Amino acid sequence: MRTTAFHLVTRKETPQDAEIVSHQLMIRAGLIRKLGAGLYTWSPLGMRVLQKVENIIREEMNAAGALEMLMPAVQPKELWEETGRIADFGGQLLAIQDRAERDYFFGPTHEEVITDFVRNEINSYKQLPINFYQIQTKFRDEIRPRFGVMRSREFIMKDAYSFHLDTESLEQTYQVMKQAYSNIIKRIGLDFRCVLADSGAIGGSGSQEFHVIADSGEDAIMYSDQGEYAANLEKCEAVSLIDNRNTAEQDVKKVHTPEVKTIEAVSDFLKVESTQTIKTLLVAGVDGPVALVVRGDHNLNEVKANNLACVASPLRMLNDDEIKQVAGCDAGSIGVKDLNCHIVVDRTVANMNDFVCGANETDYHLTGMNWDRDAVYQAVEDIRDAQVGDPSPDGVGVLKVARGIEVGHIFQLGSKYSKAMNAVVLNEQGKSQAMEMGCYGMGVTRMVAAAIEQNHDDKGIIWPANIAPFGVAILPMNYQKSERVKRAADDLYEALQAQGIEVILDDRKVRPGFMMSDFELLGVPHQVIIGDRSLDENNIEYRSRINMASEKISRDTIESFLMEKIQA
């Protein structure tokens, strides 16, 4: 490709509304342009990268035995009524109507559509297992789209759905998909981790996420410093930090604590560690209010809380009036003594003794509190965020934290959708049986942003070789005037093209500094600079985008030198 025959529009200045580096660089390099909130046009340059990512995904999915297909982006509302997921997805669903005012959703995911397809196509266990996938545009009406294509409303996703006679078969395919996902991200060239995850609105029994490690990631990944354990903070099991409950030593004392509301203020005022205090949080329950109790220095994990059967979903904290009704005090003084509601305590809290809590009387706290003697709870659950330094749940090492960008998520759905939509097969005994189902998503557009997030410097993008829009850039100095430079550049260009290398020759009439800055921004991995200066010595200059180190290579060997670099 010659630049004069291509579309390159770069910007020197960082766009005002781009927060994270991948968004800034994608705009500056001209990979994407914004149309509206969370809506982006992919330029020909961006498209080249996107297609590289797509093709790697496609190859690995095919290799894993999945079958590519294409489903409609627009889905009838009735399908969603069958599974009752309209409420789960809520405002994220983009509802549309046709001229006859029939209701549709622009598909945010395709479990309903594939299950409908499969219930009509698959009738026998002999057709199982089977795994379908597509690469397609989705729409989710995010409350706050941001970070460019990292969290956009319209985006491209690879989604796969597998169907099985039994859970053993599902587990088998799930492992195959997990391996395929690892292969994909490795081939793209990114540093990632596979972690345990909450399955959210998609549902099902087990799920794992694939995270590209980057400081700008929106998720916190907890992992063992010595073992294999890794989980999204949302899901990460938090163990009890106290092995056995000690016996009570103190008596309960009521202390006047005026204007002392936060845990920090309470521990300062009473001169106790925050680890000796507890926080009582009141939330709406399925059957009356529920108190969730965590240690003073711990955070309530809202995903875990939301998943409790007794807690109303979505999770909602009681407001000040409701708190007054239940506890008889302001929010800063809630405690567990004589609290008339369902009380769920965190594992650590269950083993505490002589602790401090609110007195259910505004501006008063209780010290020397002990379970059974002074208060009782109805259940012990894991409801807090795991913290750095906690023992790893698998017993190996302690937890550390990293930021991650979720690029993939795989689920063992079980029969949630097949039962709701009556997707059944006849088994070997001739009996009707709901299929087991798995689903596997990967964000294609997000992967491009994640790649940049992990591979850039102050000059621009540094593409991993397998997804670079071009393999080699030829940058001739004074191409317009120097016949010798022009000939050398054209010759190399044609030679590399004949070898099937994706090469871009900058034949624009621009000054050298401009040209070099542009290609540093664009991040082409291998760059050759051809000028009279080096041609005098029969040399051509090579630069790797990774470290920008330059080498002088003889004209006679430049072609084989580049072939070697590209194949490395």
Add this chain to the structure above:
RNA sequence: CGGGGUAUAGCGCAGCCUGGUAGCGCAACUGCUUUGGGAGCAGUGGGUCGGGAGUUCGAAUCUCUCUACCCCGACCA
């Protein structure tokens, strides 16, 4: 959805308070010079000042209203 903010040329901004026929930098176009690190000089094109309504002799500027976009929060595969 709550709070805050912005909207003037492709991009980044000034002008608005105090109403008087729209400007700067970058980008683009032309010419000359320059050609190994985002050139210099001279010139050129491009804007219903987000939309609508109102006040006024006159509105980018004042008032009302609608819309879009951005940030924080809640929410979120």
